[in-house]
Amino acid sequence: MIRGTTPATDAGGGRSAVPGGATLDYRDIFDAMAVPKIVLDPDLLVLDANRSYTEPLGVPADALVGRTLADAVAQVPGGPPPVPRALDAIDRCLRTGMPEVVEPTRWDLPDRRTGETGPRYWMLLALPVTRPGDPTVRAVVVRVEEVDAADVEGTDGRATPERMSWHSTVARMRATAAAEREAAVTLQSSVLAPPPHVAGLVVDVRYQPANRITRVGGDWYDVVVRESGRAVLVVGDVAGHDVDAAATMTHLKGVLRTVAVEDDAGPAEVLDRAERAAAALRIEGFAAVTAAVVDPPAPDGSRRVTWARAGSLPPLVRRAERGAELLGERPGRLFGLLLPTDRPESTLDLDPGTSLLLFTDGLVERRGELLSDSLELLRQDVEQVVDRRLERLADCVLARSTPIRGADDVALVALQVDAAPADGQEAVGTMTG
Structure with missing residues (x-):
């Protein structure tokens, strides 16, 4: 027979204690x-x-x-x-x-x-x-x-x-x-397109929805190439796994990409300008966002990357010798708060063969587990991947680190500095679900 409990004290035998010393027998409720x-x-x-x-x-x-x-x-x-x-x-x-x-x-x-x-x-x-x-x-x-x-x-x-x-x-x-699902899939597919080609970089993306039926949610990725050759990478997370979250995400992504294409803005300024524009357009909602700007190559082939975080998780770098490190500098305020505080920026030089991963919290968050522990498990997973191809690294990260498939949306942007960039090399991207 069916038995059940509530967060109240279990009184045994399928009964749960309620205030006043009474008990609820869930068999009686089921029968009634x-x-x-x-x-x-x-x-x-x-x-x-x-x-x-x-x-x-x-x-x-x-x-x-x-x-x-x-x-x-x-x-x-x-x-x-x-x-x-x-x-x-x-x-x-x-x-x-x-x-x-x-x-x-x-x-x-x-x-x-x-x-x-x-x-x-x-x-x-x-x-x-x-x-x-x-x-x-x-x-x-x-x-x-x-x-x-x-x-x-x-x-x-x-x-x-x-x-x-x-x-x-x-x-x-x-x-x-069926009509709602088709409309939702069309919306998400139009927003989360494969990334553009970036000379000298391999760029890969992944998206995995929590909602297995409509395949939409509030997470997104974006890659913008400026006229100067700088690349801007963005991952963001609007709360929710439904069409409303997807609609807010679509608006925020459009605002961010409009600002990101301007060549004079660093990542913190991109987030600040986009935040002000979203408020002026009355786009309501908070989001955790990471924006990173990748400079053209230096004479030794390295790339300088500068990033800013709006309440988001730290990027992860994997060096050519397979060592992995979380870049855990202090994050800035959540996107949408409009507080009068500066967003800190961080900078790192990426040598040829080095990979950088930006991701949303659905990749690592586990119920009942400290976030710091989950991030460390992700770092270890990345360090243990033997295949050096960026596409395989992204696949392995998604397969091994997603704690519960369907529990939360996941968006991931990965880049790798090419040792000898080939002309016409294409970036790749995958929507998983």
């Missing part, structure tokens, strides 16, 4: 729900079923719990096996972690009052059960709603799939969701 519900584990074993589910079927919960869904339904007098649509929806819910709706399905069941068998139509909603910060689906709650046969069958007594889908609004819901 008017809507029929059944709980399945990832192997489709029945974990529990409430009274609203079992009473219309004429079977006790104990006859269902511990059985597979197909075996449990077989215990129902006259009950058919689960229909493929229902099983497919539950499977998608387990795989994607997103709710699934199934149009009304006919079951010919005996009426407990009259004993006569007749058609009944049930619409199913499969809801995933996860834990905060962990997208793994640990169980599925199947909510059952009975639909009036007259709505489904119509005056002619025929229940066509089109009529069932229309009356349950499933078709419209699916069409709306």
